[in-house]
Amino acid sequence: GAGVSQSPSNKVTEKGKDVELRCDPISGHTALYWYRQSLGQGLEFLIYFQGNSAPDKSGLPSDRFSAERTGGSVSTLTIQRTQQEDSAVYLCASSPQGHSTEAFFGQGTRLTVV
């Protein structure tokens, strides 16, 4: 596709439910990043993929959060047993390679936990 695509664009879920967020990076980009943007805050790094492996998972806030990437392309971020504090916009970005500087962001998924 022309840019980074994320789905769904909005997700409302009940506390305690699991959610999956999807990111489709720019074709050919090997580096993929997940960030979280809470209301009125800056972006917070969650995880970095190079191909299908995740050399840096240091930003995942708890073991309820996990992510995977298959085929060096699509990535899913899974949040188990969602809590209200998980409510945020989850942004995905991709870059041509790991040491590339410009990161291209998707539109994000707005997650609301009620």
Next chain:
Amino acid sequence: GENVEQHPSTLSVQEGDSAVIKCTYSDSASNYFPWYKQELGKRPQLIIDIRSNVGEKKDQRIAVTLNKTAKHFSLHITETQPEDSAVYFCAASKVEMEYGNKLVFGAGTILRVKS
């Protein structure tokens, strides 16, 4: 780890005036400093960036300056226009093949340009 602070949190300027946003970072090993613009409900978009081996970079009405000794960098927008109104984020990273380009962001500055 890296910590980035950004000031001011909000900035109002009259159309045609200049706007300056400042950021400081803590990790002297950081070598890449981008600025992103985010309009309401939209994705962040890179507007300018600078690497640590350069002190200043300009792109039309936008410029970024970097002071490695003091560990701070600034965004300068001249001749502001209403369409410059948005949230601006600075970021810092240590670009490495192994760890990619993990960006640490400032908290953002809401810029309002009054016409």
